[in-house]
Amino acid sequence: MVRHIHHKVMTDGLRNVEAVLLQPEDPGVPADADLVFICDVLHHVPDRVAWLGKVVKEMKAGATLVLIEFKEGNLPEGPPESMKISRAQLVELATKAGLTLEADRPDLLPYQTFLVFRKP
Numbered sequence: 001m002v003r004h005i006h007h008k009v010m011t012d013g014l015r016n017v018e019a020v021l022l023q024p025e026d027p028g029v030p031a032d033a034d035l036v037f038i039c040d041v042l043h044h045v046p047d048r049v050a051w052l053g054k055v056v057k058e059m060k061a062g063a064t065l066v067l068i069e070f071k072e073g074n075l076p077e078g079p080p081e082s083m084k085i086s087r088a089q090l091v092e093l094a095t096k097a098g099l100t101l102e103a104d105r106p107d108l109l110p111y112q113t114f115l116v117f118r119k120p
Contacts, residue, residue: 002021024044029059035063035066036066038055039112040068042067043084048093049096056099060119062118063119064102065094065116065117067094067115067117070111070112071084071111090113090115102118
């Protein structure tokens with residue numbers, strides 16, 4: 001997926017998108033990032049509190065975090081139920097890390113929760 005995004009960015013001549021493969025223990029958010037997009041990653045992270053805390057610490061003030069994770073329930077796609085994170089847990093993790101919920105788009109994706117947070 002990182003290669004696909006990189007190719008799309010290069011093909012379309014975009015200059016404000018950087019696709020990066022990160023190490024599991026360090027999210028490596030660039031200091032000048034205005035937007036951090038995390039899609040279907042958090043359910044793979046063993047220490048979600050620490051990892052998301054690093055994400056928020058590395059984000060600049062005013063930056064946005066888009067967090068997407070699979071919804072709970074029997075869905076035709078996604079991880080096993082035991083790996084899924086509820087919407088309430090996602091909001092709790094993000095707010096404890098210092099973010100403020102800005103938007104919730106429950107109908108945007110059929111199988112995923114789409115939440116937008118901001119770092120004050």
